[in-house]
Amino acid sequence: MPLLNSILSWVSVKRLQQINWYKTYPQDIQNELLFQLISDAKETVWGKKCKYAAITSVEDFQKQVPLNHYEDIQPYIERIRNGEQDVLWHTPIKWFAKSSGTTNDKSKFIPVSKESLENCHFRGGRDSVLIYNHMYPDSNMWKGKSLALGGSHQISKYSMDSYFGDLSAILIQNLPFWAHFYRTPEISVALMDEWEEKIEKIAQITSEENVVSLAGVPSWTMVLIKKILEMQGKTNILEIWPNLELFIHGGVSFTPYREQFQSLIPKETMRYMEVYNASEGFFAIQDNPSTNDMLLMLDVGVFYEFIPIENIHDENPPTLILTDVELGKNYAIVISTNSGLWRYIIGDTVEFTSKYPYKIKITGRIKHFINAFGEELIIDNAEKALAEACMQTNAKIREYTAAPIYMSETTKGAHEWLVEFEQEPSDMQLFVELLDEKLKDVNSDYEAKRYKNITLAPPIVKSVVEGTFYAWLKAKGKLGGQHKVPRLSNTREYIDDILLYQNI
Known part of the structure; x- marks a missing residue:
């Protein structure tokens, strides 16, 4: 155990130092990442079309690669879902995060590569825990279990090797084996398709566990907490989970829910931590509990550009890199990722609250x-x-x-x-x-x-x-x-x- 603790401590110190470099070398980190993405994808269908082999600067990249909405890349995604590979990314993709939002279809299917799972989504999750433990060294998170309320997954009708589902379900399905020792409920319950039955089951199982942290969308988490209280005949969740100390939330604004959570979890030391984890990638983590902004993660397989919101409907809007943004202005996010999304406009808008390190607040969506x-x-x-x-x-x-x-x-x-x-x-x-x-x-x-x-x-x-x-x-x-x-x-x-x- 002392050896394991020493290894974990060394890994933590090393990663915290890498995150600390965000303050000193933000654009250098981003540029290095971009050219690695370009190199990885240069032999794909998309890479050949956009002449990735000839790109030698960020300016080249912005000139040769168009801005894209989901409808623009949907034909390429459908090719991947039908079994073709090396289309947008150079490694096989079998997972697709199902997300609503496009005006033409009920759902979008966002490709999720193994690199995105490991180096973006899972790294973001590990970084969240690392940053939390760095802020609160007295944490007892490792002495109990985490409850992450996820979605469901099912086999795609396109191919037996192609799967789709909520991002949360995809993450649960692909967690490393050791992570399951620290989470509840078991995977078969966590990924149940029938939501009402699923919440009932989770409420039954987890009420007997030592849950120390929650993760999920506030609205669904609130439904689960109320179901548990109803089943157990209790008035606050600390009567069931006395060691609960953290709720990691995202997906929607926490503001309307804060008072309700504080009422159901009447604990002065209860902590709330916002993360920005979308189907397209893991982007930011709240690293200071006294502010409502989040640290933009610069080395998790995502290259960022930003369109001033007043230019979003221009035919050729200007796109800014990190060093060009201004504090207090509203920007639409453009991302290029290690899942093969290239200059993709995800529809979210953010405002920068800090530089060196770069911190953001989510301000909404491009449209009402x-x-x-x-x-x-x-x-x-x-x-x-x-x-x-x-x-x-x-x-x-x-x-x-x-x-x-x-x-x-x-x-x-x-x-x-x-x-x-x-x-x-x-x-x-x-x-x-x-x-x-x-x-x-x-x-x-x-x-x-x-x-x-x-x-x-x-x-x-x-x-x-x-x-x-x-x-x-x-x-x-x-x-x-x-x-x-x-x-x-x-x-x-x-x-x-x-x-x-x-x-x-």
Whole structure:
């Protein structure tokens, strides 16, 4: 054991020193990584198309490789899913992280290479624990088990060697054997497809374990905690897990959930740590509990570029490397990764809060959206669903806006819609049901959150009087020009103001 502790201590010190180099050599680290990615992929279909062998500078890379959305690389991804290799990346890819968000399909399938698993996602997880233990040397994390609430996985219909599922499930499926000694529940339960049964099983099993840390999306984790308390007849989770000390969270904003977690985990020494781990890669870790920003990870197989948000819709927007960004400005992230995503616009926006080291805050999505519970509802989803509901009920809409209703200790989350009809639906209840069903049809993440009302309750639609939105914009001095009613918002800023203005 002393020898093992010495080895672990040496590895930890070495890795912390590498992370510390982010302060001194950030762009050097990034440039070295980029040229390694280019070298690895130069013989792939994509590498030959973009003449990777001739690239000798970052400027060459930006000139020869176009910016890409999912729709641009989808044909290449489909080739990989059908069994072809050396398309975007030089090693075989059999895993695909299923993620909603594209306007054309219900789901995206993001390639996950073995290099991305080991050197990006798993390294990010190890770094999170390393940074946490460095901040809190009195931690007892290794004396208990971690509970990470993941998704499910299933065999792809394209090939018996091609698999897809939630990223969390892919990570659980590919964990090294020793990691399973420190986690709960067993893998067969963690990867169950049926969510309601799965949460029931996890609640039964883990209530008997010494759980010291949690990891997951706040909304789903809250559902699990409430299920355990209900089953055990307890009022706070410390009655079941007295040694719980850490919740690692990401995926959606933690702000609406913080008070609820503090109520259910009434412990002054309970710690919360945000990470930025997306299907496309592991990007950032909160390394200071007193601030709400995260350290951008520079050597985990991801090369970063940034588009000023005001230029995002330009035909050829400027792309900045780390040394060119400014603090306090909003940028769309562009990534090139060791899974074969090249100059890929992931749709998230960030703001830099620090340089040397570079730290970021997630500010939202490029487009208006609702993602309070991980549902990633975008305007295209809303427009399609409203159109279907209007067609079936002979309704016409003049204006609308929607926002989340946050979970409370006694109620589930939901979406609230304010709609100004030019022609009212023939049946309002049917309109709401059709809206809900179409949203499930076009957005798999919304469908998952609405499943059996576990996280999201049915939408609430309120009809407002004619002229409501016009009068509200007028009162704000925002008539004409580029001013418009925000269709979707991830906060209640607009909808509460409209409700207050109209005394609804």
